[in-house]
Amino acid sequence: MNKQTIKDIDVKGKKVFCRVDFNVPMKDGEVTDDTRIKAALPTIKYLSEQGAKVILASHLGRPGGEVVEELRMDAVAKRLSDLSNKAVIKTDQVYGDEVNQAVSQLEDGDLLLIENVRFEPGETKNDPALAKEFASLADFYVNDAFGAAHRAHASTAGVAEHIPSAAGFLLERELEVLGKALSDPDRPFTAIIGGAKVKDKIGVIDNLLDKVDNLIIGGGLAYTFVKALGHEIGKSLLEEDKIELAKEYMQKAKDKGVNFVIPVDVIVADDFSNDANTQVVNIDAIPADLEALDIGPETREKYAQIVAGSKLVIWNGPMGVFELETFANGTKAVADALGKTEGYTVIGGGDSAAAVEKFNYAEQMDHISTGGGASLEFMEGKELPGVSVLTDK
Ligand SMILES: Nc1ncnc2c1ncn2[C@@H]1O[C@H](COP(=O)(O)OP(=O)(O)O)[C@@H](O)[C@H]1O
Ligand SMILES: O=C(OP(=O)(O)O)[C@H](O)COP(=O)(O)O
Helix, strand or coil: CCECEHHHCCCCCCEEEEECCCCCCEECCEECCCHHHHHHHHHHHHHHHCCCEEEEECCCCCCCCCCCHHHCCHHHHHHHHHHHCCCEEECCCCCCHHHHHHHHCCCCCCEEECCCHHHCHHHHCCCHHHHHHHHHCCCEEEECCHHHCCCCCCCCCHHHHCCCEEECHHHHHHHHHHHHHHHCCCCCEEEEECCCCHHHHHHHHHHHCCCCCEEEECHHHHHHHHHHCCCCCCCCCCCHHHHHHHHHHHHHHHHHCCEEECCCEEEEECCCCCCCCEEEEECCCCCCCCEEEEECHHHHHHHHHHHHCCCEEEEECCCCCCCCHHHCHHHHHHHHHHHHCCCEEEECCHHHHHHHHHCCCHHHCCEECCCCHHHHHHHCCCCCHHHHCCCEC
């Protein structure tokens, strides 16, 4: 990476404004998954141990520029304190007198967490005035929020225009692992793309076709391709205006000699529920009144075989509606195959990471990215604003 990292800056006795991604799942005021907090600990601990006064900032949810009580950072501060074994000072303001006062009282090594930055309307607009406020608090800016690095916001990008900056360990590691996977891949290189966000993901396929040996499509994404092949897809998920693009991609795969793999059989259902009536049908035999909600047994077998023979596998998006047990087998089979392969496995955040956790395969994966959208945009070849703003080495 051609950007400074925290190892390149001397933070002893300095104030450091450190953006982290503490956008964690919450229920009834409690943090239900602290993976992202744990992932930022090495950077936070390092800064503290080096004697920095650490000012942490994150968004939580999408409060839309106003105070939403349930999205305050107090529970996150508490969990951070438990995990780091250190007191965490928490302000109720994002900036202003309370924050200034708290910062002025920090001792070397102390941790402070400001309020949810998205309570300020200027955050997502990358308002220069808010960026300056953040910068005025500190001597250095450190970005460790990989999950939000695809956002050009005041605390992820604007702030770095005013003070020297560096990448934290998590950001550095994510970029290194994902970057290596894409620039110098071990082969056969297989990408598995599934899930439901057809619009968000279809662009990634184009870029991946220039890099992979096998491109496996599953989940709701598959049916736009099945339709593009001229088959009936019943009530399955379809992005009508992407059919032409789907055809283009399948042609591109052919031209480039990429093995483009879509399901050969699927599980169709009469209802989006665990009690639905289901049946296995071939991909060219989806009944008009039913919806395909998972890949079928033959497809599971086929995908597992490709994964077993791969040296590098990246996976983003579940194979079916894995939240419902009835339609979880495809996702489980792929998770199992990734767990068993000798190849290097990278999970691209979001629901795939959740599925891998849920089905207890997390330990067996080589890298589980903390960013869903961020890892996808990175793999698409887009520059991440939260990275490009950082000071060059
Ligand atoms: N065949 C399908 N039909 C409808 N929804 C699906 C299907 N397969 C998977 N999904 C849904 O896709 C969602 C995840 O999609 P997405 O957000 O794109 O994945 P990720 O978060 O991993 O990027 C899950 O909630 C899952 O239920
Ligand atoms: O959870 C996040 O994104 P992800 O679900 O794509 O990993 C990040 O914290 C970014 O949040 P945002 O999509 O509200 O900007």
